[in-house]
Amino acid sequence: MNKIELEINGIPVSVEAGTTILDAAKQVGVKIPTLCYHSDLEPWAACGICVVKVEGSPKMLRACATAAAPGMKIITHDPEIVKVRRTVLELTLSTHPNDCLQCGRNGNCELQTLSEEFGIRDVPYEERLRDLPVDNSTGSIVLNPEKCISCGRCTQVCQDMQNVWALEFIGRGDDTRMAPAADVSLDESPCIKCGQCSAHCPVGAIYENDQTRLVWNAIEENKKHCVVQIAPAVRVAIGEAFGMEPGELMTGQLYAALRRIGFDAIFDTNFSADLTILEEGSEFVQRFTEGGVLPQITSCCPAWTDYMEKYATDFIPNFSSAKSPQQMLGAMAKTYYAEQSNIEAKDMFVVSVMPCTAKKFEVNRCESMGASGFQDVDLSITTRELARMIKQAGIDFKTLQEEKADSLLGEYSGAGTIFGVTGGVMEAALRSAYFLITKEDLEDVNFMDVRGMEGIKAAEIDIKGTRVRIAVAHQMGHVEALLDTIRAAKENGEETPYHFIEVMACRGGCIGGGGQPHGATDEIRAKRTAGIYTDDEKSVRRCSHHNPMITKIYKDFLGEPMSHKAHELLHTGYQERKVYKK
Amino acid sequence: MPENKLTAELISFIEEWKEKEGNLIMVLHKVQEHFGYIPREIAFEVADRLDVPVAKIYGVITFYHLFRLTKPGKNQIAVCMGTACYLKGGEDLILEFERLLGVGINTVTDDGEFSIEAVRCIGCCGLAPVLTVNGKVYGNVKTKDCKKILAHFKGK
Numbered sequence: 001m002n003k004i005e006l007e008i009n010g011i012p013v014s015v016e017a018g019t020t021i022l023d024a025a026k027q028v029g030v031k032i033p034t035l036c037y038h039s040d041l042e043p044w045a046a047c048g049i050c051v052v053k054v055e056g057s058p059k060m061l062r063a064c065a066t067a068a069a070p071g072m073k074i075i076t077h078d079p080e081i082v083k084v085r086r087t088v089l090e091l092t093l094s095t096h097p098n099d100c101l102q103c104g105r106n107g108n109c110e111l112q113t114l115s116e117e118f119g120i121r122d123v124p125y126e127e128r129l130r131d132l133p134v135d136n137s138t139g140s141i142v143l144n145p146e147k148c149i150s151c152g153r154c155t156q157v158c159q160d161m162q163n164v165w166a167l168e169f170i171g172r173g174d175d176t177r178m179a180p181a182a183d184v185s186l187d188e189s190p191c192i193k194c195g196q197c198s199a200h201c202p203v204g205a206i207y208e209n210d211q212t213r214l215v216w217n218a219i220e221e222n223k224k225h226c227v228v229q230i231a232p233a234v235r236v237a238i239g240e241a242f243g244m245e246p247g248e249l250m251t252g253q254l255y256a257a258l259r260r261i262g263f264d265a266i267f268d269t270n271f272s273a274d275l276t277i278l279e280e281g282s283e284f285v286q287r288f289t290e291g292g293v294l295p296q297i298t299s300c301c302p303a304w305t306d307y308m309e310k311y312a313t314d315f316i317p318n319f320s321s322a323k324s325p326q327q328m329l330g331a332m333a334k335t336y337y338a339e340q341s342n343i344e345a346k347d348m349f350v351v352s353v354m355p356c357t358a359k360k361f362e363v364n365r366c367e368s369m370g371a372s373g374f375q376d377v378d379l380s381i382t383t384r385e386l387a388r389m390i391k392q393a394g395i396d397f398k399t400l401q402e403e404k405a406d407s408l409l410g411e412y413s414g415a416g417t418i419f420g421v422t423g424g425v426m427e428a429a430l431r432s433a434y435f436l437i438t439k440e441d442l443e444d445v446n447f448m449d450v451r452g453m454e455g456i457k458a459a460e461i462d463i464k465g466t467r468v469r470i471a472v473a474h475q476m477g478h479v480e481a482l483l484d485t486i487r488a489a490k491e492n493g494e495e496t497p498y499h500f501i502e503v504m505a506c507r508g509g510c511i512g513g514g515g516q517p518h519g520a521t522d523e524i525r526a527k528r529t530a531g532i533y534t535d536d537e538k539s540v541r542r543c544s545h546h547n548p549m550i551t552k553i554y555k556d557f558l559g560e561p562m563s564h565k566a567h568e569l570l571h572t573g574y575q576e577r578k579v580y581k582k
Numbered sequence: 583m584p585e586n587k588l589t590a591e592l593i594s595f596i597e598e599w600k601e602k603e604g605n606l607i608m609v610l611h612k613v614q615e616h617f618g619y620i621p622r623e624i625a626f627e628v629a630d631r632l633d634v635p636v637a638k639i640y641g642v643i644t645f646y647h648l649f650r651l652t653k654p655g656k657n658q659i660a661v662c663m664g665t666a667c668y669l670k671g672g673e674d675l676i677l678e679f680e681r682l683l684g685v686g687i688n689t690v691t692d693d694g695e696f697s698i699e700a701v702r703c704i705g706c707c708g709l710a711p712v713l714t715v716n717g718k719v720y721g722n723v724k725t726k727d728c729k730k731i732l733a734h735f736k737g738k
Binding site: 168182 | 636641646
């Protein structure tokens with residue numbers, strides 16, 4: 001690589017050509033403040049807080065968007081620069097409500113942190129608030145435009161990373177707001193509820209719809225038997241909310257915390273991920289061997305299914321009809337578990353803890369989400385909301401002794417846990433599909449080709465002479481290109497380029513979900529991913545079909561994968577939806 | 583509403599510009615020229631035909647003051663708020679029209695006759711304050727002239 005030499009505050013530094021001043025400064029331990037910048041996004045220099053000086057130039061440059069040049073002598077901090085940055089902050093604060101105490105981002109707001117660092121005690125400018133209404137129409141994410149500082153991250157995420165285009169810069173100058181176009185609410189817009197906007201918002205302008213109070217109410221109600229499930233990706237990220245390293249595996253502590261919070265039964269979505277594999281894997285084998293519609297496309301991700309129902313309706317027949325693990329657990333809790341424990345489904349309250357905001361939408365996405373005769377999952381809360389509940393319950397999460405999940409719907413294999421990362425559902429499915437096709441187990445269950453952060457991963461798998469072509473996509477914006485290759489083959493009358501496709505809407509998969517603790521970057525995603533694979537590797541059983549409780553549930557209750565009963569309880573359908581509801 | 587359909591002329595214009603750079607602005611201009619504003623359903627149809635997200639179209643429409651999302655009055659009063667006109671009392675003219683018509687800026691009167699808007703410099707600062715009605719320029723306008731101007735256009 002072409003290296004260039006420059007100086008930052010007199011410290012010599014050598015960086016690759018094209019490196020920004022911001023990143024060059026990081027290399028020598030100099031932190032330049034940022035507000036609109038996010039490492040996931042193209043810098044576009046909206047806020048101006050990262051200004052620096054270059055010796056010999058009268059202009060200040062924005063460090064986030066300026067490439068370092070050879071021989072530059074950069075000054076990142078001097079009294080004048082600090083004054084300019086302070087002015088940027090003061091101007092931003094003059095249009096920002098100061099009700100920090102009641103804000104969802106109290107304690108982890110990037111604007112609040114900077115205000116603290118700069119010792120802002122008053123704002124010399126006239127306060128100009130806009131009094132714009134809050135939009136909670138989706139029930140998943142809440143848009144509070146009054147708190148918006150126009151950094152543009154959410155819109156960039158929605159358009160460039162996710163290719164959803166629900167949000168746009170509407171208006172101009174100080175009237176600009178990030179909002180859906182054409183005067184619709186977020187729910188009427190193309191929004192897929194992935195929540196990546198909320199995960200990237202530096203302030204409290206977009207956040208998850210907090211439903212923790214409803215959970216507390218259900219627990220308080222004596223008559224209710226409260227059941228909880230935790231998704232794979234929650235266990236490797238929740239520690240961050242308690243100051244721990246990303247990727248630290250907190251499964252046992254989570255079970256213990258949920259028990260202390262007052263849940264009556266602690267289950268694990270990893271169990272139902274194993275169940276999903278048996279259903280979805282069998283569905284794939286059936287399509288593959290009996291000439292069904294291919295490629296089969298995974299449907300565990302509700303943001304992805306929402307996207308497909310709006311933008312890629314030509315693939316409806318390709319979607320696996322298997323429900324997501326969240327919904328399978330809900331359905332099994334209110335039927336199988338209810339039967340086994342002599343509790344009526346009507347007295348049961350099922351809560352799920354998900355890394356995801358779209359899961360809130362999935363719980364009543366369509367009629368089949370009530371397969372038990374009641375809504376199968378009553379409430380879905382995010383990792384961030386659970387962290388808050390643990391704090392409210394006065395639990396010292398870090399020192400908590402590990403506990404086990406409850407039986408029947410709590411045990412999981414390594415295949416169940418890797419559902420939390422991109423490529424994981426595919427890998428889990430392949431581990432079992434191999435068995436379903438050959439009646440033999442794999443010697444090496446690791447499929448390295450489907451792992452990693454590349455946007456689209458493709459591979460050909462050899463199942464004892466049968467070639468299965470697969471592809472994995474994550475981060476919604478990557479999907480269209482993959483779908484186009486399939487469309488093109490179809491138009492040309494060629495064989496499908498892939499037999500099986502996995503899609504997850506968020507970058508890195510669920511570990512990077514819109515409901516995870518704030519501040520995710522690729523570095524953090526990598527650590528969370530490593531935590532998931534550790535969980536897989538330390539599992540005694542690494543294939544879903546080896547989970548003894550899965551064997552038991554089929555023997556006692558469901559019969560066999562794809563049985564009539566399994567279809568009634570564990571499968572669903574898809575329909576075309578309008579991109580704009582009005 | 584029957585009038586809010588793309589005409590054959592507009593469709594062929596869109597086809598002509600479809601693959602060219604800067605097509606969105608050109609098409610929106612043409613649409614506004616025809617309808618007097620950008621009707622919502624037309625914005626959606628343009629999105630479809632140009633294969634551009636609706637959000638992007640609204641981003642452009644709401645960024646440029648020239649584009650309108652609501653149907654203007656039959657008679658469009660545009661008061662210049664450029665520096666010279668502003669200093670010479672352009673704002674007073676707007677207030678006077680608002681008082682006379684009983685509607686605020688960027689709103690159409692109930693009978694659909696008039697709408698008032700503030701515009702950027704229209705390039706005849708020597709006549710400040712300036713306004714136009716349906717493109718006809720009035721210079722050195724005083725608040726007492728407003729009533730007369732309205733009467734001239736009312737019902738025509």
